Amino acid sequence: MPPPDSPDAGTTSSVRLVSLNIASGRTADGTFSLARTGTDLRDLDADVVALQEVDLRLPRSGGLDQAAALAEACRVPGRPPWSALFAATLHGAPGPGGDARPAPATLPDEPSYGVALLTRLPVLSQHELRLAPARGRLPILLPPGIRPRVWFMPDEQRIALAAVLDGPTGPLTVVSTHLSFAPARAVRQLRQIRDWARPLPRPLVLLGDLNLAGSWPSRATGWRPLVSGRTFPASRPRAQLDHALADGPIRLDRRAVVTALGGGDHLGIVTDVTPVAP
Secondary structure, three states, X not given: OOOOOOOOOOOOOOXXXXXXXXXXXXXXXXXXXXXXXXXXXXXXXXXXXXXXXXXXXXXXXXXXXXXXXXXXXXXXXXXXXXXXEXXXXXXXXXXXXXXXXXXXXXOOOOOEEEEEEEEOOOEEEEEEEEEOOOOOEEEEEOOOOOOOOEEEEEOOOEEEEEEEEEEOOXXXXXXXXXXXXXXXXXXXXXXXXXXXXXXXXXXXXXXXXXXXXXOHHHHHHOOEEOOOOXXXXXXXXXXXXXXXXEEOOEEEOXXXXXXXXXXXOOOEEEEEEXXXXX
C-alpha cells in the first residue's frame, strides 16, 4: 500500500488501523521472536495496532512484555511515544502443558496471555469486557515428536479491550478482541461486545480475530465491514477470520489491504479511515 507520505496516502485526518494475531510471536519453526513483527509494524507507520494472542511475562516467550516491546518498535524518533494497553484473558500459558486459568482482572506483574492495543494517539480511557468460553474442545494436531499427536483444546475465556482515543476530529473508540473457536459462541460474544460498547463514543472500529468467516460479523452486529479478504492460514489463506467493523461517522479512505505481517499464522489487515466530525 502507499507509504504514508505519498500524495495519495490520505489527509491529515486519516487514521491508519492495523490488526494482527501475532501467535505470541511464534515463528514457523516454533521459536519465539518479535523482531520481524516489530519491523513490519514500524514500516506501516500506523496510528493504532490491535493485537491478539499476546504474551505478558510468560516464560515460554522469554518473560517479555510483548505489547510494550512492539509499541517501542513502532516508535519513531522525534514523534510522540506509543502507548501499549494489554488485557489479560488468561493468567499463565495456554496450550499443552500450560498452566492457564481464567484471568478475573488484568494484573501488570502476573504472567498472562491476552489482547492488546498499541497507539500513538492520546488515550482518553480504556475498558475491558470478559466473555465466557464455549464448552466444546477443538482437536489440534501437534508437531512431530510430541505425544499424543492430537490434543483436544478446550475453549478459553475471551476478552474485548476498548480504548477511547483523542482522534483527529474528536473521540475515536477502537476495540481489539479474539473470539471463541466455536461459531455459535463467537456470534454470541460479538453481540455482547456490541451491546457493551453502545455507550462508548462514536465513531467506533472493532478489530480482531473473530473466528467467524465472511459476512457473519457484520450480520451479527449491524456494523459496516471495512475489510474483505482471506486472512487464514497465512501460508495459503482460505477464510477471512480477521475483521474490521465500523459503527458511526467514519469514512474508508481507500481499499483496505490484507498483507503478511510478522511470522505468525494469520495475515494482517490494514485500513485507513477518516473520522467524520459531527
